[in-house]
Amino acid sequence: MKYARTVAALLLSTLVLACVFRDQLTPVGYDHQDRNIPNAFRSRQHLLGTDALGRDRLARVLEGTRVSLVLAPSAAAISTVLAILIAGTAALAGGWVERLTASGIDLFLSLPWLFLLVTVRALLPLNVSPMTSAVITFSVLGCLGWAGAARLLSAQLSWLRSRDFILLARASGCGGFRLLRRHLLPNLMPLVYAQFWISIPTFILAEANLGILGLGVSEPLPSWGSLLRELDSFSVFGWNLWQLVPLALLIAVVSCFHLLISKGEIAA
Amino acid sequence: MKTTASFLLLWISTLLTGASLSAQSANELRFSIHSFPKTFDPVLVDDDASETIRYLTGGVLIRINRESQRLEPELATGWKLSRDGRTITFTLRDGLRFSDGTGFGVADVAYTMNHLMDADLHSPTGDAFRVGEGKIAVKVLTANQVAITFPAAVVGLERLFDQVAIMSQSSPRKEMAVLGPYMVDEAKPGAVIVLKRNPNYWKVDSAGHHLPYISAIRLDVQPNRDLELIRFLRGEIHFINSLDAEYFEKVKAENPAAARNAGTSLDSEQMWFNQVPTAPLPAYKKIWFGSKSFRRAVSEAINRNDLARVVFRGHAQPAIGPFSPANQFWFNTALRPHPYDPTSARARLAAEGFYWRDGALYDSSGNRVEFSVVTNAGNRYREQMATLIQQDLSDVGIKLNVVTLDFPSLIERITRSFNYEACLLGLVNVDLDPNSEMNVWLSSAENHQWNPRQTSPATDWEADIDRLMRAQASSLDDRRRKQLFDQVQAIVWDQEPFLYLVNKDALAAIRPELHNVQPVVFRPQVYWNIEWLTLNAVVATRQ
Numbered sequence: 001m002k003y004a005r006t007v008a009a010l011l012l013s014t015l016v017l018a019c020v021f022r023d024q025l026t027p028v029g030y031d032h033q034d035r036n037i038p039n040a041f042r043s044r045q046h047l048l049g050t051d052a053l054g055r056d057r058l059a060r061v062l063e064g065t066r067v068s069l070v071l072a073p074s075a076a077a078i079s080t081v082l083a084i085l086i087a088g089t090a091a092l093a094g095g096w097v098e099r100l101t102a103s104g105i106d107l108f109l110s111l112p113w114l115f116l117l118v119t120v121r122a123l124l125p126l127n128v129s130p131m132t133s134a135v136i137t138f139s140v141l142g143c144l145g146w147a148g149a150a151r152l153l154s155a156q157l158s159w160l161r162s163r164d165f166i167l168l169a170r171a172s173g174c175g176g177f178r179l180l181r182r183h184l185l186p187n188l189m190p191l192v193y194a195q196f197w198i199s200i201p202t203f204i205l206a207e208a209n210l211g212i213l214g215l216g217v218s219e220p221l222p223s224w225g226s227l228l229r230e231l232d233s234f235s236v237f238g239w240n241l242w243q244l245v246p247l248a249l250l251i252a253v254v255s256c257f258h259l260l261i262s263k264g265e266i267a268a
Numbered sequence: 269m270k271t272t273a274s275f276l277l278l279w280i281s282t283l284l285t286g287a288s289l290s291a292q293s294a295n296e297l298r299f300s301i302h303s304f305p306k307t308f309d310p311v312l313v314d315d316d317a318s319e320t321i322r323y324l325t326g327g328v329l330i331r332i333n334r335e336s337q338r339l340e341p342e343l344a345t346g347w348k349l350s351r352d353g354r355t356i357t358f359t360l361r362d363g364l365r366f367s368d369g370t371g372f373g374v375a376d377v378a379y380t381m382n383h384l385m386d387a388d389l390h391s392p393t394g395d396a397f398r399v400g401e402g403k404i405a406v407k408v409l410t411a412n413q414v415a416i417t418f419p420a421a422v423v424g425l426e427r428l429f430d431q432v433a434i435m436s437q438s439s440p441r442k443e444m445a446v447l448g449p450y451m452v453d454e455a456k457p458g459a460v461i462v463l464k465r466n467p468n469y470w471k472v473d474s475a476g477h478h479l480p481y482i483s484a485i486r487l488d489v490q491p492n493r494d495l496e497l498i499r500f501l502r503g504e505i506h507f508i509n510s511l512d513a514e515y516f517e518k519v520k521a522e523n524p525a526a527a528r529n530a531g532t533s534l535d536s537e538q539m540w541f542n543q544v545p546t547a548p549l550p551a552y553k554k555i556w557f558g559s560k561s562f563r564r565a566v567s568e569a570i571n572r573n574d575l576a577r578v579v580f581r582g583h584a585q586p587a588i589g590p591f592s593p594a595n596q597f598w599f600n601t602a603l604r605p606h607p608y609d610p611t612s613a614r615a616r617l618a619a620e621g622f623y624w625r626d627g628a629l630y631d632s633s634g635n636r637v638e639f640s641v642v643t644n645a646g647n648r649y650r651e652q653m654a655t656l657i658q659q660d661l662s663d664v665g666i667k668l669n670v671v672t673l674d675f676p677s678l679i680e681r682i683t684r685s686f687n688y689e690a691c692l693l694g695l696v697n698v699d700l701d702p703n704s705e706m707n708v709w710l711s712s713a714e715n716h717q718w719n720p721r722q723t724s725p726a727t728d729w730e731a732d733i734d735r736l737m738r739a740q741a742s743s744l745d746d747r748r749r750k751q752l753f754d755q756v757q758a759i760v761w762d763q764e765p766f767l768y769l770v771n772k773d774a775l776a777a778i779r780p781e782l783h784n785v786q787p788v789v790f791r792p793q794v795y796w797n798i799e800w801l802t803l804n805a806v807v808a809t810r811q
Contacts, residue, residue, distance in 0.1 A: 052652060053579075053656060127638065215672060219651065220670075
């Protein structure tokens with residue numbers, strides 16, 4: 001298991017480095033269209049071939065990876081902070097506020113998130129740059145993805161509240177946000193970290209889902225979702241197996257995250 | 269336990285496959301439809317699958333020959349249109365019977381027309397006949413002659429009867445009693461429809477053999493185009509209508525003879541700017557979109573040849589106007605596609621006061637020229653076209669943002685809120701006659717996309733189009749109508765309210781064992797001459 005985690009960390013590090021040094025690894029930009037060579041097989045100039053519009057697939061894969069690896073953790077941070085705020089407020093208030101929050105979380109979890117995302121996305125402004133659209137997409141994911149984490153954190157906070165050391169702190173006059181900051185949060189942090197790390201691959205997959213539906217990041221900026229759309233005609237992709245690289249990368253990265261998280265969870 | 273279950277599943281699937289294969293007759297045509305028909309009632313048809321059933325089972329008085337695009341007598345041996353264009357008199361073929369044996373006569377034509385025009389049914393087919401106030405009158409003249417009178421003249425009236433499948437007045441089987449080459453034998457909702465030869469079908473070949481040659485048709489409901497292609501390549505279905513370009517290439521690579529290109533289709537892909545005065549857009553953008561020079565400049569900056577070559581893999585042609593050259597009679601042959609000419613585009617923009625700074629285009633008020641184009645998510649070809657256009661426009665300094673929306677949101681924006689700047693969509697042309705496009709070209713029309721539902725024409729050229737469209741719709745002289753519609757096409761070409769991009773080719777995949785196939789661009793492309801199709805090479809030689 002330790003060996004597997006080392007490999008996962010190495011793979012992720014390599015990917016991060018490749019994304020950072022993308023300009024040195026690929027001869028052209030991710031949006032450069034060479035319309036004379038659409039759907040080209042791999043060559044010296046284009047190590048993974050080109051896509052349907054003659055764009056270098058390696059450049060697009062690396063840029064898409066960069067987008068996902070930067071923005072997915074940001075979305076995870078948003079959802080985790082929201083979860084802490086909502087669960088913490090409910091736990092501090094207790095009583096009907098806590099019960100109402102729990103019901104609200106259940107209601108939020110029962111919503112079909114994909115339709116919710118599609119609806120929210122349709123309401124957003126149209127005239128935004130591709131990078132802004134990517135930021136908006138992941139922000140929406142982050143803002144809508146807090147409920148699962150909030151439920152876990154609520155349960156943990158309820159359990160913590162009944163512990164002796166909390167009763168002792170209360171008896172000593174510690175209450176409100178001081179209680180949350182000094183006693184509850186430190187004991188909550190392992191779970192918060194785990195939720196944060198778990199959310200990253202979830203948001204990567206969520207964006208990929210939106211991208212596959214054509215509702216993710218705007219062209220010409222690539223994302224794993226838009227890259228995976230090349231596979232939607234599975235009967236014809238057999239011509240060029242390099243189209244499978246984004247899928248392989250997605251599976252590899254999600255698996256790496258899960259391997260690293262499993263360590264964190266065990267430690268927690 | 270797992271192994272036993274797997275063997276059991278394999279055994280059951282083998283049994284089922286075997287049963288299915290053995291049930292398939294050697295003289296059974298098989299192809300896929302993408303959804304189960306909503307109705308078998310021919311007057312209520314409004315989806316592709318129902319239209320397929322109507323075409324294969326319905327008998328009509330007049331049929332448009334999909335190859336020659338001319339009218340041919342079917343159940344009527346002849347027809348006569350009155351000088352005022354309000355009355356059409358049919359002379360019916362004698363001795364015909366419906367599939368259930370009931371006789372065919374003038375009463376059935378009268379029943380069908382009254383059923384079609386029943387206001388409570390809201391028949392989409394009947395809508396085309398609704399002109400003026402009042403009801404239609406059906407008068408039986410003789411045992412085989414019937415006259416139908418409309419409240420006002422209906423332009424292109426004869427062509428509309430191609431869609432009217434005659435129903436039996438007296439048959440207890442109602443819409444299931446048909447006069448077409450096939451009748452519904454079995455229908456499993458969501459799965460399959462089996463049609464069998466109509467034993468009372470009236471057509472015979474030159475040797476006196478009863479048509480159709482193929483004894484049964486199996487229509488499998490298959491929404492997934494990939495699975496449809498795989499089934500075709502395995503030989504499980506005989507043809508695929510309206511094939512996508514990449515699938516066509518796949519078929520061509522595996523079996524060149526099976527890939528059939530009927531030529532440029534009637535369908536077009538186009539882009540337009542939002543010119544609705546009340547749209548929630550900045551005033552300076554409304555000025556751009558309302559400017560003919562701006563529209564023409566954008567049009568000239570788009571490389572249509574690249575759209576056709578890269579996106580459609582060469583299976584499309586640069587579009588010219590509302591009708592493609594495939595519409596042999598109505599297409600204005602004097603028009604040519606707008607050339608790809610970025611230099612001319614820059615000159616037009618400069619003449620309008622636009623200027624460039626660091627490669628970016630600005631208008632005379634200093635606003636950066638940037639706009640968004642919306643298209644429906646999930647349509648790979650439109651998304652790719654938008655991305656190519658994005659690159660083309662960036663070469664003349666225009667920043668284009670491509671936005672894909674789910675279809676309901678897109679429709680909401682382009683028809684109700686008008687909260688969009690430009691839109692890229694396609695138009696499926698199912699009718700050859702320009703009258704079918706009145707709801708697009710009249711400035712008061714709902715589908716006058718760039719500025720719908722105008723109380724009075726916003727521009728002089730829209731007023732001209734209104735006048736010309738109304739004039740052609742009120743004339744019964746086809747040559748005069750053609751002259752008038754040529755002028756409409758010329759105005760549209762010049763003003764470019766729609767930037768026509770490409771006309772896709774009509775692509776099909778057809779198994780070599782299917783004979784007498786002559787795919788055409790007009791729907792239903794492959795099986796328009798269904799009576800003559802055969803799976804028997806010997807039969808194919810006689811006609």
